[in-house]
Amino acid sequence: MRSRLAEWLVPIGALALFLALWEFAAAAGWLRPIQFPPPSKLARTAVTLAFDGFPEGITLWVHAGITIQRILAGHILAVALAVPLGLLTGSRPLLDQMTAPIVAFCRSVATLSLLPLAIVWFGTGEGAKIFLIGYGCFWVMFSSSIAAVKLVDPVLIRAARTMDADEKTIFRQVILPASLPRLLSGARVALGVGFMVIVGAEMIGTIRGLGSLIMEARTFYRTDITMVGMLCIGAFGLCVMFALARIEAWLVPWQAKQEAQQQ
């Protein structure tokens, strides 16, 4: 019982102590407020952002909404393209061998380095951002779709063959359900990549979205807004990831059970 209590008290105490020291150091003038605005200021800024907004009265909720819209648009497009292509590539060994170096290379290209191309092709508007998110998500999703098909237990496929199932039935009844858990976790990882990319993509050519909020605040020397914005992006990402993990567990309960047994 005591150790359970310590498990909660020590982290909360450490955090409280840290914030108190920060506040004190800022009040005593040891920390420059432009570099380290005190926690009390951050709290007030968070309230202001939520109700009054910045810049031009765009509230935090609008920023978050726009960011999630962009991520989802890019992510859905990428998944819709990558899953069928990946399933096809994974089930044809020759195609898989031919594309393997290209996939490895395209994954190594840092997504944001495509920004100049995206701007030339799609302009500085929504298109470029969705393209970048799509690119980042696509290669993750594509390679996990290929892996999902390749890692289906061959015994399952052979068993279906002995029961005289034709290729189409095998694909629909065996390969697809068996690869579904890996597809879902691939989609979750891809969404994480989308979160990573969006922040960089929003730093250029827009004033809406959480990424632009923190960049815009810097140019106005509003470090407090930058910090609140960062915490919001983090909290927001955490919520979405948590929700997805729950949906995944609900959609493919057999996978969670299998993992529990393996451990």
Next chain:
Amino acid sequence: MKFAERFAGLIGVVLFLGLWEIAARFGWRNPAIMPAPSQAVWMALATIPPLTLIEHVAISLWRILAGFALGASAGVALGIAAGWYRPVALISRPFVEILRPIPPLAWIPIAIVWFGLGEPSKIFVIFLGTFFPVFTSATRGMASIHPSILRAARTMDVDGVRLLAKVAVPAAMPDIATGLRIGFGLGFGVLVAAELIAAGRGMGHLVMEARQLGQLGISVFGIFLIGLVNLVADQQLAAAIRRTVGRWHRF
């Protein structure tokens, strides 16, 4: 079999580049919008002196190595400490849990406020990109050590720091190695982004500057370069891990 696989890969690459070349030359016919691979390479080599090119690559590599070295050593040290000593875990937990979900790129504005536009701000952002994956996998590696390994060591009178250094850390090595590779990949992506937004040199800057001058071919060349450097660096890291950790673990 191995040879056939490589051959198929080679054909795939040639086919891909060939199709791109044909599409760009006969489809778009405008290298300012869609340069062909040959045009991109030609344009870059004709415009940029080789020494400048090497300088761009070298400065990027230096930044990533500095940031990665700092982030990896801090991540490994703190991760092992948090996985081994409970007080460290309890105290570090709230900070890590709050800061970890923040994408590394979101630190760029605050890094500029703290460290200015020079080298330290970029190295700091790469440091963060590397630190969290390495820390997480080191802690997980320490937590998932099979208890019977530790008990066996204790019966042989190995305890305290020796138990940590000789038994626990080697047992956690595979997880740490995975974390190092993930951290390097993340750090590399962050580097390019940081160079795009604020830098006067480096591969990311090369790509961005070329667009402003309307030389998209050079951008494409720079993107090739980034992919190639990342691929080679990752393979070197993997080989180094296999040489050291791979001696007593199979991957």
